[in-house]
Amino acid sequence: MKPIRTDGIDPAARSRARRRALQALYAWQVSGTSIPQVINQFQHEQDMEVADQEYFEALVKGVADHRAGLDERLAVYLDRGIEQVDPIERAVLRIAAFELLHRVDVPYRVVLNEAIETAKRFGADHGHTYVNGVLDRAAAEWRPGEAAQGRR
Template structure:
């Protein structure tokens, strides 16, 4: 982490935290382990020193705690049941939905861009376009005033 930036505000470290959070949410959903065990596994197996570890854990705990609210917000914008969405895309959608709903300090454009980039990196060839479309609509629902206030 850069010594010039306060802890938790380094954009590169937050970006790495989001990438690891997507992977961890995927592992949590696919493996069925408790979230605490997934967090500990990632902390011991991944290079978390270059990621914002506190933000990583906050994302995972938030997705776990608010999954029903997140899925209810996503559902009207999906073309299928949330459980039928590709697991990588679903993990990206849930992490981004958590940020959109519960992290108003993070601009929605940053959230969408990060989710798209993570999906490009880990998902199917065109999965990022699906994630972009869903999150753009969700941002209108949950961040409408921010989105329209900035002339977007």
């Protein structure tokens, strides 16, 4: 039996939702397909049954709705323009930035760990190190209390 936290959140289902959101946002970035179409496409895939569907949609819609603001906030930590970042790493960074800024119910360490693991799985060979560097600096400024506690 898979563990479910007492607050009703299934961490494994959330992780799958993040991975599916990454794939959906990647598809959106490269194809220009509308967000409702992308969500609809992914809702009909078999492994969405084991993902947190509600969280998947919240991430995809949240990133799409706040893209300009997320990109602007991330730009401070990037060594190039956001559009020059590999599309997978760009989607990972946008998801993590959305969670750090708009989903304060998710601990910053969870956001960073999930982003790094997702980048390792889907990104370029060393893309996860880039993602880690960007998000580590961003989290220190966007969630200073949590970041300070995490570094003790």
